[in-house]
Amino acid sequence: MNNIILIKNAELYAPQRLGKMDVVIAGGRIAAVGNDFNLAGSNLPVTVIDASDCYLTPGFVDSLVHFIGGGGEGGFATRTPEMQLTDATLGGVTTAVGVLGTDATTRTLTNLLAKAHALDSEGITTYCHTGSYEIPCRTLTGNITDDLILIDKFIGVGEIAISDHRSSQPTTDEIRKVAAAARVGGILAGKSGVVSVHMGAGERILLPIYQAVAGTELKLKQFYPTHMNRNRRVFEAGLEFATKGGVIDFTTSTTDFDLQHGEVAAAAALAEALEFGIKPMQLTLSSDGNASLPIYNDEGELLGLQVGSVQSLYQSARQAITQHKVSLSDAICSITAAPAAILGLKQKGRIATGLDADIVLLRRDDLAIDTVIAKGKLLVQQGEALVKGTFER
Ligand code: ZN
Numbered sequence: 001m002n003n004i005i006l007i008k009n010a011e012l013y014a015p016q017r018l019g020k021m022d023v024v025i026a027g028g029r030i031a032a033v034g035n036d037f038n039l040a041g042s043n044l045p046v047t048v049i050d051a052s053d054c055y056l057t058p059g060f061v062d063s064l065v066h067f068i069g070g071g072g073e074g075g076f077a078t079r080t081p082e083m084q085l086t087d088a089t090l091g092g093v094t095t096a097v098g099v100l101g102t103d104a105t106t107r108t109l110t111n112l113l114a115k116a117h118a119l120d121s122e123g124i125t126t127y128c129h130t131g132s133y134e135i136p137c138r139t140l141t142g143n144i145t146d147d148l149i150l151i152d153k154f155i156g157v158g159e160i161a162i163s164d165h166r167s168s169q170p171t172t173d174e175i176r177k178v179a180a181a182a183r184v185g186g187i188l189a190g191k192s193g194v195v196s197v198h199m200g201a202g203e204r205i206l207l208p209i210y211q212a213v214a215g216t217e218l219k220l221k222q223f224y225p226t227h228m229n230r231n232r233r234v235f236e237a238g239l240e241f242a243t244k245g246g247v248i249d250f251t252t253s254t255t256d257f258d259l260q261h262g263e264v265a266a267a268a269a270l271a272e273a274l275e276f277g278i279k280p281m282q283l284t285l286s287s288d289g290n291a292s293l294p295i296y297n298d299e300g301e302l303l304g305l306q307v308g309s310v311q312s313l314y315q316s317a318r319q320a321i322t323q324h325k326v327s328l329s330d331a332i333c334s335i336t337a338a339p340a341a342i343l344g345l346k347q348k349g350r351i352a353t354g355l356d357a358d359i360v361l362l363r364r365d366d367l368a369i370d371t372v373i374a375k376g377k378l379l380v381q382q383g384e385a386l387v388k389g390t391f392e393r
Contacts, residue, residue: 003045003046003047004024004025004026004031004039004044004045004046004047005024005025005026005046005047005048005049005357005373005376005378006022006023006024006025006037006039006046006047006048006049007022007023007024007025007049007051007056007359007361008022008037008048008049008050008051008052009022009050009051009052010022010023010051010052010054010055010056010361011054011055011056011364012033012055012056012351013055013056013057013328013329013332013351014057014058014350014351014352015057015058015329015330015332015333015336015337015349015350015351016329017328017329018033018351020035021033021034021035021056022034022035022036022037023056023351023359024037024039025357025359025373025376026376027376028356028357028375028376028377029354029355029356029357029376030351030352030353030354030355030356030357030359031353032353033351033352033353047378049361049371051361051371053363053364053365054361054362054363054364054370054371055328055361055362055364055367056351056359056360056361057332057336057351057359057360057361057362058332058336058337058340058348058349058350058351058358058359058360059092059093059094059095059336059348059358059359059360059372059373059374060091060092060093060094060095060313060314060317060335060336060360061093061094061095061096061335061336061339061340061343061345061348061349062088062093062095062096062097062286062287062289062310062313062335062339063097063196063224063226063249063284063286063339063342063343064097064099064159064196064226064249064251064286064287064288064289065083065088065096065097065098065099065286065287065288065289065290065310066080066083066098066099066100066101066288066289066290066291066308067082067083067096067098067112067115067116067119067126067128067290068082068083068098068107068111068112068115068290069081069082069083069107069290070100070101070102070103070107070290070291070292071101071102071103071291071292071294071305072102072103072106072292073102073166073292073294073302073305074294074302074305078292078305079103079106079292080290080291080292080307080308081290081307082115082290083115083119083289083290083310084389084391084392085119085122085123085124085387085388085389085392086385086388086389086392087289087290087309087310087311088119088124088289088310089123089124089372089374089379089380089385089387090311090369090372090380090383090385091287091309091310091311091312091313091314091315091369092313092314092360092369092372093124093287093310093313093314094124094125094358094359094360094372094373094374094375094379095124095125095126095127095340095345095348095349095358096119096124096125096126096127096289096310097126097127097128097129097155097156097343098112098115098116098126098127098128098129099112099128099129099158099159099196100112100131100132100133100138100159101133101159101291101292102133102161102166102292104132104133104134104138108138109128109130109138109139109140110140112128113128113140113151113153116128116153117153118390119389122387122389122390123374123375123377123379123387124374124375124379125348125356125358125374125375126153127153127154127155127343127345128153128154128155129154129155129156129157129158129159129194129196130144130147130148130151130154130156130157131144131157131158131159131160131178132160133159133160133161133164133166133167133168133198134160134161134167134168135160135168135170135174135175135177135178136174137157137160137178140154143181144157144178144181144182144185145181145182145184145185145188146185147185148182148185148186148188148189148191148193149185149188149189154191155186155191155192155193155194155343155344155345156182156186156191156192156193156194156195156196156224156343157178157181157182157193157194157195157196158194158195158196158197158198158224159196159197159198159226160175160178160195160196160197160198161197161198161200162175162197162198162199162200162202162204162206162208162209163199163200163201163202163203163204163205163206163207163208164198164199164200164201164202165200165202165300166200167198167200170208172208172211172212175208175209175211175212176212176216176218178195179195179212179218179222179223180218182194182195182222183218183222186344191344192342192343192344193222193344194222194223194224194342194343194344195222195223195224196224196226197209197223197224197225197226198226198227199225199226199227199228199230199234200227200230201230201231201234205233205234205237206225206237206238206240206241209223209225209241220241220244220245220246221245221246221247223246224246224247224248224249224342225238225241225246225248225249226249226250226251226286226288227249227250227251227288228241228248228249228250228251228269229250229251229263229264229265229266229269230251230263231262231263231264232262232264235264235269235272238273239273239276239278242273242278242282242283243278245282246282247281247282247283247284247338247342248273248278248282248283248284249284249285249286249339250264250266250269250270250283250284250285250286250316251266251285251286251287251288252266252285252286252287252288252312252313252315252316253287253288253289253291253293253308253309253312254266254293254312255293255295255306257295257303257304258293258295265316265319266285266312266316266320267316267317267319267320267323267324267326268320268324270283270285270316270320270324270326270330270331270334271320271324271325271326274326274330280329280330280333280334280338281333281337281338281341282338283333283334283338284334284335284338284339284342285313285316285317285334285335285339286313286339287308287309287310287311287312287313288308289308289309289310289312289313290307290308290309290310291307291308292305292306292307292308293305293306293307293308313335314335314369317331317332317334317335318331318367320334321367322367336348336349336350337349337350356375356376357373357374357375357376358373358374358375359371359372359373360372360373368383369383370382370383
């Protein structure tokens with residue numbers, strides 16, 4: 001059962017800065033936000049948290065995670081492992097969106113959906129995208145529109161791969177059909193119907209999206225390209241896309257090899273995009289957690305492989321603040337309000353009365369994660385997991 005929780009005297013970032021506030025949580029929701037609340041005489045079972053030393057932010061929203069692992073670019077032994085509950089919670093993530101990846105043959109939507117339900121019952125909120133890297137997309141019911149209407153957890157489609165040697169080299173028409181199906185499914189189900197786009201390192205960059213939108217009623221804003229910090233050219237193409245009104249996503253999981261070979265670190269990308277004049281609500285970070293991070297040489301041969309980490313989401317936001325002078329509010333926006341908005345998650349990503357009680361307390365001195373509350377339940381306190389996944393020790 002969820003207790004009533006009273007958080008006292010936190011410096012509140014909703015994600016906009018609201019100053020010193022108290023927050024009351026009841027029934028899994030934010031019941032009240034204000035000053036000087038006192039429930040001492042109420043005779044209710046209340047847990048009081050003194051947060052005078054903390055910033056209070058919304059729980060983090062990770063818009064792209066491979067819940068059931070991904071990859072396999074180096075053969076079966078390189079298929080990456082599943083995510084566990086504390087991979088998310090110890091990194092402040094209380095909402096995550098699961099996707100398939102390069103491999104939609106041995107990784108399936110049924111398995112993804114089952115894992116999403118498991119993580120949900122363990123404590124966080126999960127959603128998924130239907131579809132796959134390849135087009136025609138893998139679906140559960142045989143049809144993207146039906147998947148979005150009939151399956152609660154499906155909120156969009158993707159990540160579909162473009163400008164990548166691992167893509168299905170989709171035609172303009174194929175991309176149009178996917179976006180149109182997601183649009184109709186989204187409208188009828190009251191969901192975003194967003195098209196998550198995996199951006200490869202190919203020369204064409206966003207051209208396939210522009211070609212798909214041209215001459216149709218599709219909107220650029222329905223496409224949500226990720227890995228837009230993959231290299232300098234892709235990053236600059238992303239700035240242009242955002243200038244036209246789109247939302248772009250930077251991937252926080254990385255390797256030293258990638259950073260030495262032209263990847264723009266997500267924290268630096270966020271700082272530079274803000275400096276360029278892109279609005280905070282058009283910039284998001286996602287972890288690409290549990291993805292494979294393959295390292296290729298110029299001939300396309302696989303040199304090695306690492307695993308993406310959900311906790312890199314928080315680490316990159318922190319780095320943006322501490323090393324790149326991004327304001328706390330803007331950095332937090334990129335992992336809360338901005339992804340929640342593009343994904344159409346109205347109960348998530350902000351602190352306001354009536355919204356889901358997903359909350360992170362960051363220590364003011366070092367920005368370490370102290371407390372994580374998801375759906376009104378304390379999952380992390382003093383940086384330690386109070387709740388673990390079913391098979392975690
Ligand atoms: Zn991807």
